[in-house]
Every structure is written in structure tokens, then in C-alpha cells.
Amino acid sequence: MSMNLSAKLDELQRGDRHLETTVALCEIRSQLQELTKSVESCQSEVSEVKRDMVAIKHELDTVQQVKEEIEELREYVDRLEEHTHRRKLRLLEQGLTFFLTYAILAAVLGMLQFGYNTGVINAPQGNIEYFIKDVYRSRYGQDIPDDAVEGLYSLAVSIFAIGGMVGGFCGGMVANRFGRKGGLLLNNVLGIGGACLMWFTKMANAYEMLFVGRFIIGVNCGLNTSLVPMYISEIAPLNLRGGLGTVNQLAVTVGLLLSQVLGIKQILGTNDGWPLLLGLAVCPSMLQLVLLPICPESPRYLLITKQWEEEARKALRRLRASNQVEEDIEEMRAEERAQQSESSISMMQLICSRTLRAPLIIGIVMQLSQQLSGINAVFYYSTSLFTSSGLSDESAKFATIGIGAIMVGMTLVSIPLMDRTGRRTLLLYGLGGMFIFSIFITISFLIKEFFGYVQEMIDWMSYLSVVSTLSFVVFFAVGPGSIPWMITAELFSQGPRPAAMSIAVLVNWMANFLVGIGFPHMKNSLENYTFLPFSVLLAAFWIFTYKKVPETKNKTFEEILAIFRHGNGRASFRDSRLYGNKSSPNGTDVRGTWRFARDSPVFRRNPAV
Secondary structure, three states, X not given: OHHHHHHHHHHHHHOOOOOOHHHXXXXXXXXXXXXXXXXXXXXXXXXXXXXXHHHHHHHHHHHHHHHHHHHHHHHHHHHHHHHHHHHHHHHHOXXXXXXXXXXXXXXXXXXXXXXXXXXXXXOOHHHHHHHHHHHXXXXXXXXXXXXXXXXXXXXXXXXXXXXXXXXXXXXXXXXXXXXXXHHHHXXXXXXXXXXXXXXXXHHHOOHHHHHHHHHHHHHHHHHHHHHHHHHXXXXXXXXXXXXXXXXXXXXXHHHHHHHHHHOOOOOOOOOOOHHHHHHOOHHHHHHHHHHHHHOOOOHHHHHHHOOOHHHHHHHHHHHHOOOOOHHHHHHHHHHHXXXXXXXXXXXXXXXXXXXXXXXXXXXXXXXHHHHOOOHHHHHHHHHHHHHHOXXXXXXXXXXXXXXXXXXXXXXXXXHHHHOOOOHHHHHHHHHHHHHHHHHHHHHHHHHHHHOOOOHHHHHHHHHHHHHHHHHHHHHHHHOOOOHHHHHHHHHOOOOOHHHHHHHHHHHHHHHHHHHHHHHHHHHHHHHHHOOHHHHHHHHHHHHHHHHHOOOOOOOOHHHHHHHHHHHOOOHHHHOHHHHOOOEOOXXXXXXXXXXXXXXXXXHHHOOOO
């Protein structure tokens, strides 16, 4: 364009060609206008480039800011992990104190009550049936049919399990309303009332009092099976929680053994002694009423549920015999932060929660593995097994008492193993051993049927029956006997724990009731193959435990929750209603920092970042 202008000027100056000056000037003017527009366009493009450069610089500053915040968060997480590790090491160094031992023993009297009333009704069966016949004859002047007597005795046995279902179902509500210790104290009123009704049944000449007393004592035992494991798991130190939780089952087995010993004819298994035998159930309740008031309420209940921090500190100082309780308080606060909105979770909310469904299923299956393992069937068969091995009827009854003693001894053995070997490992050993020896028990039945005419085979079968039965009981005491009571309380934090215990205990009592009702029919139908269904169930429980049950040994409640939270993947971030928010060092939400970075111009322009 500049060359054209020069040519036009030269042409005017030389005058070689006769062009109109006006036309030439117009052309020059138009070309100058075009040049001006080109310059303005260039300036506009330069301004846009400057704006882009400013935006890029802003985005680079944002990226740098996000990078610094990520580094800060990473350092904070590292410090938090190191602090948590040190805190856990200090928690693992805590020992067993005198007052903690006292509180545990006072609490497990409720489980001794459960064990005693579970076994006490079996020994005086003949005496109770005779009493029912005598009362009916005195009332109506005629004899009651034998079928009706058996039905009334079965009612006296089974109504205990029905009461247990009611008590187990109400356990969570009682724990939240009155506290763990408060619920246990109030529950003793039911224990004393039910025991007195059974004690005075014969004096009042009314077998209806026996039914009512058994139902009330069943409610009492149902509440105990929910409240006692909850209380013990919440006051026990981290490194002793497994062993102290096993004391629950130890108390149950001691109660069973005590009822078996007192029920023999030489002591209280007589027509005059059986009311006292049933009425002695008043002793654990009265003893707990005397001992338990000195014990503190659960520190977790005081701190997390009631928000009474000073009272929780006082309780911990007494239980730990030390003023250094900050590690425990901090561990409870961590659990509270992780479960901020669970304080009012109901059983229906627990059932509907996708996040808590896995631990709930595990807790329910663990309770079923205890009741559907066939242990009750072993007790039903034990006397006949020992009789077939050549023992007299009286000796066979003492041998059955020996089974109770073995359960007590093996439960004592499992206490130190619980925190050394681990819950999951012991449960696998227990279920596996029960499965193997349930097969051997079935084999001994078949040998007796097919080779009963050969004396050598009878002797060998008797030996196999006794050894298999005792081994079955040993493996039950090692694993399924104690772990289900404890692991349900461990799998849940403070908020859903009462509701979870209520559901699990209700399932346990329902399974107990079904086994008690259905086993005689199953025995008549399957005969020598009675134990095969239990063998199949034991195999299924072993597989479930191997694949689904986590190890909870030496893990805080917060760490146990993290197992299921991480197992749910990203659902843990979505379900903040259950797990709360985790904050950065300056108090802001970590996820808020991520959203700030995500919404920056860099992320908007380049989603791949």
C-alpha cells in the first residue's frame, strides 16, 4: 500500500501523466483510512493478548495456591497420623487396674444370671412336671393328661426365650435412656421379681407363677445380654478389650455349671428343693445391686451421648487409676467427630443405612453362628452319648457337668488368646473345629446303628462319641461361645451401638428359641443325621467369617469404622450424615478446599486436570 502511495506522488510530481489531483487525493485518503483501521485492529488484538496473559497469570497463581494448600494438608495428615500412632501406643500400654476389675466383675453378674437361668430348668424337669400334676389334681379333682403336662413344661422352658427377645429388643432404648450402668441397676428389679415368683411357686400352689417368673427373668436376661457387653466394651482399655469381653462368656459358663451342680439330686434336684433352685436366681441381682453403684457410668456414654466431659474424666481416672486420661478422651473425641450425627440413630435408620449395613450383617451372622452351631444339640445328646459309652445314668449326668466345667476352663484359656491371636482367627479355629467334630459325632451315630452287634465296634464308637463331644464343646468355648457377644459392640461406634446390640441380641434369642422348639422334631425326623444340618451351617459360617469379618484386635472404634468406610469407596464422602466432616488445620473443610481448586479457571478450561 505504501508503494502505491509513493507511485501516486511521483506521478503528480513528474507530471508524466495527466491525472486529476482530486482523484489522487481521494485514493490517498481512502488508503489512509484503511491503514488506520488496520492499526486499530492490531491494537485490539494486542489488548486481547494482554488480557489472556493476565488470565493465565491468575490461573497460574490459583494453581500455585492449590498446590500449597495440598502440601499443607499433606503435612497435616502426616502429623495427624503420627499423633494418632503415638496416642494408640499409649492406649496399648494401659493395664488392668483393681477398680476396672471390680467394675467388670460387678457387670458380668448379669451374664451369670443369664447362664444360670438358661440351664437351671433342665435338671428339675421331673419334679416340675410332678408339681403341675399335683396342682391340677388339687384344683379340678382329676389327673391332667401327660401331653398337657409336657406342653406346660415346654411353655415354662420356651417362655424364657420369649422374654429374652423382649428384653433384647428393648436393650438399646434402655441404654440410651438410663445409661449402661443405670440400665443394669434398674434391670435388677426384674431379676429379683422374676426369681421371687419362681421361688414361691410351690408355696402358692400355682404353676402360673412359674410361667410369669420365667418370662420376667427372661426379660431381665435379654436386657443383660445387651447391656453388659456394651458396658464392658466401653470401659475396657484398647489392649484388653478382647480378653475382658470374653469374661461375658466366662460368666455365662459359670452360671450354667453352677445350675448343673446345684440341680443334682444330692443338692437341690428334689421335690422340695427345686423352688429354691429356681429362686437362687435372686442372688446375682441382689449382689449386683450392692456392687454396681460404686462403679462409674460408661465414660463414652457420659462424653459422647451426654456431653458431660468432666464426669467422663472422673470415671476414667477411677477406671485407669491415673490422672493421665487425655489419650482416652482424645480417642473418644475422634470417635465422636467421625460419628457426629449418629447420636439419635434408631433401629430402623440403622437397618436402612447403606454405610452401616455391612457391620450389621456381620453382627447378626455372628449371633446366628453361636446359636445355630449345634451346641444346644450337644447338650441334649451328651447324657445319651455318655450312657452308650458304658456309664451309668448317674455317672452320665456327672459327665454332663464335666462338659460345663470344660466350657469354663476353655473360656478361661481363651481370655489371654483373644488379644494375642485375634477375634477373627479364634473364630475361624472354633468354627472349623466344630465342623470337623460334628462330622465325627454323626459318624459315631452311624457306626452304632450299623455295627452295634460287634462289641469291639461299640467300644470304639463310645470312645469316638465322648472325644468328639468334648472336642466340639472345646472349640465352641474358644470361638463362637464368646466372640459374638463382644464383636457386635466393637463393630459400631457410640451412636448406632445400642440399636445394633438390640438387633443382634434379638436375633440371638430368636435363634435360641427356634433351636429349642425345632430340635426335638429335627431329631425325630433325621435320627442319626441330626448333626448334618449343623455341619452345613458351620461350613457356611466359616466361609462368611473368612471372607467378611475383619480383625478388630487392638483397633480403636474409629479405625474399625474406617475399615467399612474405605470398603464403601466414595460412598464415605457422600454419606457425611453418618461420618461427619474432617477439617484442615485452619478449621476449614478439606472437601471445601478441593471444591475451591476444582472450580478454579484452570479446572473449568481444562477438565482433564
